[in-house]
Amino acid sequence: MTGCVFGALTLGAVTLPASAQEVNVYSLRQAFLVEPLFAKFTEQTGVKVNVIFAEKGLVERIKQEGVNSPADVLMTVDISRISDAVAAGVTESVNSDVLQNSIPAHLRDENGHWFALTQRGRAIYASKERVAEGEITRYEDLADPKWEGRVCTRSGTHDYNIALFASMIAHHGTEDAKAWLEGLKSNLARKPQGNDRGQVKAIKEGECDIAIGNTYYFGKMMDNPDQRSWAEAVNIVFPNQADRGMSMNISGMTLIKGAPHKENAIKLMEFLVSDEAQKIYAEVNYEYPVKPGVEWAENVKSWGTFKADDLPLAEIARLRADAVRMVDQVGYNE
Known part of the structure; x- marks a missing residue:
């Protein structure tokens, strides 16, 4: 094979x-x-x-x-x-x-x-230079029009994002989650592309100010001499700490x-x-x-402690097909 x-x-x-x-x-x-x-x-x-x-x-x-x-x-x-x-x-x-x-x-x-x-947590990475501390604290904030043209993500159909989108459906219902995803899409600085580390690189290079990525990539970037400057350009934001916690x-x-x-x-x-x-x-x-x-x-x-979302992963798995369909409906990758 x-x-x-x-x-x-x-x-x-x-x-x-x-x-x-x-x-x-x-x-x-x-x-x-x-x-x-x-x-x-x-x-x-x-x-x-x-x-x-x-x-x-x-x-x-x-x-x-x-x-x-x-x-x-x-x-x-x-x-x-x-x-x-x-x-x-x-x-x-x-x-x-x-x-x-x-x-x-x-x-x-x-x-x-x-x-x-x-x-691993699905964190938000925010530019140290262009995003004030506490300016973004929730996944829901990613759809705020204030971030228009300032967000980078990998493909909406990648498993990591599908799991996050499925969790949004679980917490908000399909209709509200779809509206949120439409808002996120409208805030994208570029067509979804690359991997999680690529989004942080884009922040370092000024292409966007906010990205979504798994927590462990911060450690991987810090260990890589060619990528350390990417990690040093961002803060890790653990989302939704005042309510349900970070999606895991x-x-x-x-x-x-x-x-x-x-x-x-x-x-x-x-x-x-x-x-x-x-x-x-x-x-x-x-x-x-x-x-x-x-x-x-x-x-x-050293990255800090956080509250984790305890939504059963079986529920995320159950809603995967709905999340994929939602990505297609809003044309997220187009």
Whole structure:
């Protein structure tokens, strides 16, 4: 399959019969994010983690493989991707006290088909030079005519924005959310394009004053010598702190139906919500742990604390199709 990197990670010195020591992971998350976790898991259990990495297409691959699929666990980057897996019928419910006790109810499927692993907020980035502190505080403000020609976003149909738009539908209803999206579209400085970091670059270059982006990109930009000046040009605004809180999205995991190494798969899933794994996973990509009480990375702490929207992600997944339709109706990407 194009774009996949196939790799068996032999992470440990224990040699056991293959049926007893393996677990197969299909991952939409990049290798550098998950390999430290798998190394620690193998160190503790002796179970070898075999991984296929890809940017897309893994759910389709699992469907094509059918009952012969070697996949045990799917790791994803967004609620949209994980809900696609459930809708495709390739997932299996997990009944685990460890998972249920470690992950808040709004961050997991009520039927045990998926579980969040890390969180990221959908923040507003505002120019330090051209936007006064406190001048924009809510997602709703993005539709204020005062920002006409001053807002940048990536494509309206990108999963990250669809999740935000779905949350607006959940909180305001379809009619009001559509009016808000029309207002946001009228305030765009340019046609939606690029990625989240590209929007912050546009602020630095004076093309716009406000953008929408995931929180972890701030850390990534600060780490990149070529992008550090972009991050230094903006403030991170955690929206809606006086009411419902900032919209959150996740990386997550699901057990694959008919997993050939089901016992090891559940063992891995439970390990991934341990305090140790949560800290490693969140730190490596500047994300927030899903398990309450796990300490944030130091640089993430420096961005400040915030109130998170506790809207069930299952509700966001349910409203995705409505959000996509709304983007089309207002011609957001045109």
